[in-house]
Amino acid sequence: MATNTFGRRGVVAPASRASFQSAAASASPAVMRDDDEPSSHEGSIFGDNKLLADIPFLTLGLIFGLMVIFALQRSLAVDIARDGSLDVRSLIAQGASGYDLVVGRNEWWRIGLAPLLHGSQWHLIGNCVALFIVGVRVESLIGRGWFSLIFVASAVAGEAASLLGNGSGTVGVGASGAITGLIAALFVASFEPEADAETTISRLKTSLFFGIPALLPLAFGASGNVNYYAHGGGALAGAALAITPWLAFWSYDSLPRSAGLVLLGGLVGSLVCAGFAAAHYRSYMADAGQYIRASEMPTSTREMASRSSDFVNRYPKDARAHLFRAIYFIEQNNPGPAETEVQTAMSLAASDVTGGPVRAAAQALLANLLLARGRTSEAKAMAAEVCRAKLGDLRRMLEKSKLCS
Helix, strand or coil: CCCEECCCCCCCCCCCCCCHHHHHHHHCCCCCCCCCCCCHHHHHHCCCCHHHHCCCHHHHHHHHHHHHHHHHHHHHCCCECCCCCECHHHHHHHCCECHHHHHHCCCHHHHHCHHHCCCCHHHHHHHHHHHHHHHHHHHHHHCHHHHHHHHHHHHHHHHHHHHHHHCCCCCECCCHHHHHHHHHHHHHHCCCCCCCHHHHHHHHHHHHHHHHHHHHHHHHCCCCCECHHHHHHHHHHHHHHHHHHHHHCCCHHHCCHHHHHHHHHHHHHHHHHHHHHHHHHHHHHHHHCCCCCHHHCCCCHHHHHHCHHHHHHHCCCCHHHHHHHHHHHHHCCCHHHHHHHHHHHHHHHHCCCCCHHHHHHHHHHHHHHHHHCCCHHHHHHHHHHHHHHCCHHHHHHHHHCCCCC
């Protein structure tokens, strides 16, 4: 099962405002080119307390909070994969979201937790780097009230879009919906009329550097393990909120002070959601014991086949074990038992909240099995759903067999 995760970017060490430009430029020269002090208009937004206003307290606080939460995730995880990824069953127990979980099981509290969770240390680092580089600009540009509102609203909008776009059988975690909302807000706010051309260009470069890879794949089907639907939902919310003060007031300092409580409200809401997660945690972790551990997952087709008998005996409820067993029978040139195992895998995956990718792989494998046995019409019918979904490697495998028209 593939877990949707967000962000794959390099590391930029935090620096003071005076030295931030050169540190960021070394990582992405085309993006970070603010060589001058902030414009006088940026200073005027914050009124009297400019020194404190220039310190990105919210950005740094959010990064610290996400790190603390991930440390807690690791300590509570049932297993950790060889690449450092948390076991998907642990993520579900901790509050990951997905259509089958949120809508199917009516566990709406997951919407308040999933944006605060991450699937691996690299997932966390990528999101924190993006949040730092974008956040230090957005926070000083639009103020902490609007920053808070956009972050919380974009996180919720990203979750809503993820549920609508990804459908069943997929779970997701990550703060990228909220972060993409801030990226979109930076893009919109870059066009403030009083900013000089150099400042505007620098802001636009930063927003486009992160925004294009976060959103462009939506135009090509948004396949893979990155939750591009969450990116899209967060970006729409962030852009809409960023343009609101221009339409109403033409000033970001016009937001009432009470709006700054939005972030506090979001945190309180997340704590309430965490209470629901704690109540369900034990049952989900007990269920996790019936599935192959992340650290046990084979890394090659040969290993899948050689360990398949052991997996089926130990984890009969796991669709992946039966898929591995089917691969073993195919290698033994024994198509009858292989077809039976694939059908078992499909049946188990259909009732599993994380079974979407496994079910698709089983369908593609069964289509090829049917084709090899001369049942061409059945093979094409079995392949049709996978072909329509444009699922990367699976579709290429079916196209090679001429099962995708």
